[in-house]
Amino acid sequence: MNRRLFIRNAAAVSAGAAAAMSAPGRLGAQADKKSYGCRLTVLERMLRQDYADKYRGGRNAVCDRFKDGQTFLTNNPWEMPAGFCDWAWADIRVYIHDILSGMMDKNVVCCTDGFRPVFFLLERVEMPGK
Secondary structure: OOHHHHHHHHHHHHHHHHHHHOOHHHHHHHHOOOOEEEEEEEEEEOOOHHHHHHHOOOOOOOOOOOOOOOEEEEOOOOOOOOOOOHHHHHHHHHHHHHHHOOOOOEEEEEOOOOOOOEEEEEEEEEOOOO
């Protein structure tokens, strides 16, 4: 196929797709589409005192960035909620993306701090006000 014919056909297909997307019934279907987010609930903050004693001379405490039962809500895996730990966000962001993309509805994950891990429940929820 020559290049001009290919470009002409590709333009025709693109124009047809754009017309189909803007058809009268189509717009209403998109307006009714639900918007989902991810609720993050702090399940438990732990302390591996045995590791702290052995490798940190006992200097350690549970994570003070979170409280058990604390919740956060996001609809974007690239925007960390206010008050969330940067390190924990980097550790669990891929799972938040899975929740938001619909790959799963619920998951339990934790940050990678081996001395004082924090466990989170991630849940797919309908966003308020949408």
